Amino acid sequence: MSRKKFMEAHGASNNNDRNGWGFVNHKEKVVIFGAWDVNTQLDRSLILAMDGEKIEPSRKQNAFGESLEYIKLVENEGYQLQTFPVILDTDSDDGQGTGRVKVKTYVEEISDMKLEIINGDYYAVGKHKAEYATKPLSGLADDVMGIFDSEVDKNGRQSLIMSRVGQGRFRRNVIDVWGNGECCALTLTSVKEILVASHIVPWSVCETNEQRLDGSNGILLCAHIDKLFDCHMLTFEKHGRNYLTRLSPTLDKNTLRGLGVEAGLTLCIDQMKPKFQNRFDDYLKYHNGIFNRKL
Structure with a gap:
């Protein structure tokens, strides 16, 4: 199932289907973010970095403005935050940040999370499975x-x-x-x-x-x-x-x-x-x- 179809099955969509990893279901008041394995620990996952470079392991963060809008819905409008695991294809870049990263796969599992601000960045805090949490320290x-x-x-x-x-x-x-x-x-x-x-x-x-x-x-x-x-x-x-x-x-x-x-x-x-x-x-x-x- 494509990412778009997966989100549609949960009543969610976004305006940047190609690059965005944040989605919203206004009817159910739910915001869903992809949680990259390289930014995920057992108890938290970085879903939006304010410097625009840490959230997706590449030089430029895509769909930043839209993602921030969804974060504000959780912060100010009482929307529920959820995540699903996204696995990075570690062979898609030369390690120097000069190439575009690729998704190896994503996991069709939705988990409820709480939003927390840590050092100015936004994290989905909750229980993340060990097999999808490859960042050991933060x-x-x-x-x-x-x-x-x-x-x-x-x-x-x-x-x-x-x-x-x-x-x-x-x-x-x-x-x-x-x-x-x-x-x-x-x-x-x-x-x-x-x-x-x-x-x-x-x-x-x-x-x-x-x-x-x-x-x-x-x-x-x-x-x-x-x-x-x-x-x-x-x-x-x-x-x-x-x-x-x-x-x-x-x-x-x-x-x-x-x-x-x-x-x-x-x-x-x-x-x-x-x-x-x-x-x-x-x-x-x-x-x-x-x-x-x-x-």
């Missing part, structure tokens, strides 16, 4: 393994690993750059046990170890604020010399207000030197770009 574990594979000496590796897990050198660099001491840059809370030194441009996206350790590429925030920032549901926009909070319209303002978070709050950036602030501005542009694309 996120923190993947980054740490990447450090071991890099050409860095033992001491350098230890420093990078400690920085990746939010401790050590990177945390100290963030504190030094901001000049506020060990406190939240937004609320000035000084309970260090709940403070997280988070990257603005994610570790995995940084091009060099210098960027990964750059204190200008981080903000020390309370854990709940850091989580919103990390999911690109909260960001900071520059207005004159100030940086003000901006919130996703999908968030409940009353709930956030009870947590001390609302639009228009000012980052405490007074102690940051101009040379650091210029780099901070560049990093923040990347974060704001993803925030705006998700609106």
Whole structure:
């Protein structure tokens, strides 16, 4: 059965039958995505990457706009998310990303999933069968393994690993750059046990170890604020010399207000030197770009 016929059997369709792997059944309020095996673990599958390069293992992500529309139906309209496995033909490309990838097969099995945002990308979270989950590691574990594979000496590796897990050198660099001491840059809370030194441009996206350790590429925030920032549901926009909070319209303002978070709050950036602030501005542009694309 063709992919189109398979989806029609479930009452679903899309506007990009050739390239799209997202489908919608408006009558039943269901969104269905193909879950590529190379992007799938036992508990999650990457179904939409905001940088447009990770979701399908090729240089350019097809049907991105349509896929994002379907994601918004799940986020905002209460549509159920479902997936079916898609198996990559690993012999179809030269390994350099220069050729178009091909589908070896897809599996006519539909599974209910929950949508979750992880580091700004969209995942179908739920139980995925082991035979269709060929990506062994992701996120923190993947980054740490990447450090071991890099050409860095033992001491350098230890420093990078400690920085990746939010401790050590990177945390100290963030504190030094901001000049506020060990406190939240937004609320000035000084309970260090709940403070997280988070990257603005994610570790995995940084091009060099210098960027990964750059204190200008981080903000020390309370854990709940850091989580919103990390999911690109909260960001900071520059207005004159100030940086003000901006919130996703999908968030409940009353709930956030009870947590001390609302639009228009000012980052405490007074102690940051101009040379650091210029780099901070560049990093923040990347974060704001993803925030705006998700609106």
